[in-house]
Amino acid sequence: MNDAAKTEAVLVVGGGITGLTAALEAAEVGKDVFIVERNPYLGGRVAQLNQYFPKLCPPTCGLEINFKRIKNNRKIRTYTMTTVKSVSGEAGNYEVTLETAPRYVNSNCTACGDCAEVCTDEIDNAFNFGMNKCKAIYLPHEMAFPRRYVLAKKACSAASLEAIKGACKYNAIDTEMEPETFTLHVGSIIWATGWNPYDASKLDNLKPNSSPAIITNMMMERMAAPNGPTGGKILRPGDDKEIESIAFVQCAGSRDENHLEYCSYICCMASMKQMTYVRERYPDAKIYVFYIDLRTPGKYEHFREKLRTDANAQFIKGKVADIIAESDGGVTVVAENAVTGAKIHQKVDMCVLATGMQPALGEQGKALGLKMDRNGFVVSEPDKGMIAAGCARSAADVYTCTQSGTAAALKAIQTA
Amino acid sequence: MSVNVQPDIDFIKDMKEAGGDTLKKCFQCATCSVVCPLSSDENPFPRRQMILAQWGLKDKLLGDPNVLLCHQCGDCTAYCPRGAKPGDVMGAIRAYAYKHYGWPSWLAKLASRGQNLPILVGIPALIIFIMYLISGSHVPASEDFIQFGYGHFFGHWDWKAIPKTTFFIDFFMIPTAALSLYAAFRGVTSMWKRMAENAGVGKALYQPSPLQFVKEFFWPSVLEIVRHDRFKKCETNKDRVQGHQPLMWAFIALLFVTSYSFFAQDILGQFFPSLHGPMSMWNPVKIIANVAAIALITGAAILWGNRNQMEEQGRASNTFYDWFLIWMIMSVGVTGFGAELLRLINIPSLGYLAYYLHLVSVMMLFLYMPYTKFAHLVYRTFAMTFARYRESAYVKSPLNGSEK
Secondary structure, three states: OOHHHOOOOEEEEOOOHHHHHHHHHHHHOOOOEEEEOOOOOOOHHHHHOOOOOOOOOOOHHHHHHHHHHHHHOOOEEEEOOEEEEEEEEEOOEEEEEEEEOOOOEOOOOOOOOHHHHHOOOEEEOHHHOOOOEEEOEEOOOOOOOOOOOEEOHHHOOHHHHHHHHHHOOOOOEOOOOOOEEEEEEEOEEEEOOOEEEOOHHHOHHHOHHHOOOEEEHHHHHHHHOOOOOOOOOOEOOOOOOEOOEEEEEEEEOOOOOOOOOOOOOOHHHHHHHHHHHHHHHOOOOEEEEEEOOOOOOOOHHHHHHHHHOOOOEEEEEOOOOEEEEOOOOOEEEEEEEOOOOEEEEEEEOEEEEEEOEEEOOOOHHHHOOOOEOOOOOEOOEHHHOEEEOHHHOOOOOHHHHHHHHHHHHHHHHHHO | OOOOOOOOHHHHHHHHHHHHOOHHHOOOOOHHHHHOOOOOOOOOOOHHHHHHHHOOOHHHHHOOHHHHHOOOOOHHHHHOOOOOOHHHHHHHHHHHHHHHHOOOHHHHHHOOOHHHHHHHHHHHHHHHHHHHHHHOOOOOOHHHHHHHOOOOOOOOOOOOOOOHHHHHHHHHHHHHHHHHHHHHHHHHHHHHHHHHHHOOOOOOOOOOOHHHHHHHHHHHHHHHHHHOHHHHHOOOOOOHHHHHHHHHHHHHHHHHHHHHHHHHHHHHHHOOHHHOOOOOOOOHHHHHHHHHHHHHHHHHHHHHHHHHHHHHOOOOOOOHHHHHHHHHHHHHHHHHHHHHHHHHOOOHHHHHHHHHHHHHHHHHHHHHOOOOHHHHHHHHHHHHHHHHHHOOHHHHOHHHOOOO
């Protein structure tokens, strides 16, 4: 091995809470760090949350300070809308090929928003899981970092593109941008590729597409968030009804060998956190939580105990295995109460599927030469300078992810 | 409420042998009870049966009609998040129940294990072979074979009251059928008693009269069975109805044909000797018999293929309990039909062999009926009857003094 070719630089794949933490930890001890992120913004899934559990503080608390540290740290370079195409080499000497998708907006952008005003085309708002529309030139969300617009060129008419170009005072629109391929030379790679909500449409017995009243827990986060599609109101999609009752369907796809065979770890706490969103807005709403086991490990027990005292909330041991759309816009969830031994048909205004975490990297990880477990989580190989962190490693809460990010940074800086 | 759990290790072992080895994987999420198209709101299954089986509470399971209301549609197994195969476990509990209620118990035990197959075949094979030897063990000449068919299988004598072959067949078939019927009666009676106890029906002031019982509970259940109402609700393994339905009609038709034949040949034949010997192929009863034979073989073949497919796709376990019945029915059909064909093309030696095997298969089917999967014929019918009964005012009305 040619020692001269060795580098101590660290590549962090994924700019969510884990990747940000790992990057900062590595950079703040003096290593060169590159962060690549698939989305046009950093912050990942945490940016989409309304609040963290158990302290129920908003994600701005945490993300904002990390963004500031990244901005001020000359050791960190970030690449958004960028994905890893291939990895070659060995520990201390990796050559990584990456591709940046065209943003069609250059760094002149000041996020003034004049372009969006003249844009007549709209697209589904992916940040809000398609619950509303946004302009085809958009800032992904209120606190997006880097603070720069993105153009969905394919969704725009020629006239709209012309208008957008004309509206920009800073010459920031470049519709001729092409995908850009480049290589990085790094010593180790931290895989912090995070997770996707499990595709609810695969839960065929729950028929999630049969009624707009069936939403996922991540949709609930967006709905409850002040910068979300409803401005923080929890309303039934479709008819915007203020809800009087709601059911939480736990383990929607998790702990199920037909879907995700592992426990996604966060869904029990997430649903209980969302109970507080509901209770805040609807003091008398009936809440039903259908579960197999309530998994609130460690200090989270206190959070659960507090919610168990809610007189209008019922916790029912029994998994919902059927959901029937009703003509009034509500749904009936069906479960067997394993304690009483009778079936329950509970009519509610809305129901939340507590869908689990599916590792976002998936099959792609194998193609990149990573060691993966059978569920698609990345298995660390520190000797090779390949380190998994956060939800790429296992389903975890934010707290565990930041710990995992720090641990990964420690491994990474020891590799080269 | 506290439950005194007395786990029974032998019960768990039995479960494993009968295909319920996945039992312990169940974590009680209750998906099965909801996706089950047959389970009702008040009496959902099979989640409850899964935990009772895990705990080894066989007494509760033996008196649980829900175990028999299950038709193993397989929806529970398909949606089970743990691969605990509740459908197979319910089948294993039924296998255990037939063995438990079986009398004499040594025969019930014998019939429940695949390794005893040589003995299970051997008993009827030996009995009938000895009968054949005693009767003179002859193979007929072609002319006789055409004229008498298998009517002289056990030879012929001039005693008009009862032909020799009929006498021999009756000699082993009537006791076999009687034993089988008695065992079934005994088993169903104890099962009913236990179900009544478990459901707390014992203290009812008024019981239905036998006529009411038949009219309100038994007959509707029989109609339900004949129409396959419950079976047709199955989703995942619904093709099984296509096999079971012709099979059931074949059995009904063959019961009629056998009764007719017994009446015509053995009773009327004494006065009208022309009724002896093989029926004309155009005799309406013979046509029914042939259609039924084809239905029997077709139905068994469909169920055979279906079970193979289910096992290949991991939707069911491979168990002796399930296969033994399919094998027995198939061999009754194939040997019966084979014997008839060999008679028509006039090959006496092979024909006699086929007929011998046919008698062996038929005796097996009769003899092992109360202990094998075939026992569902009686046990399930009465469990379905009980399920109607427990929903009636006799059980439910507080005025009738029953205690829940």
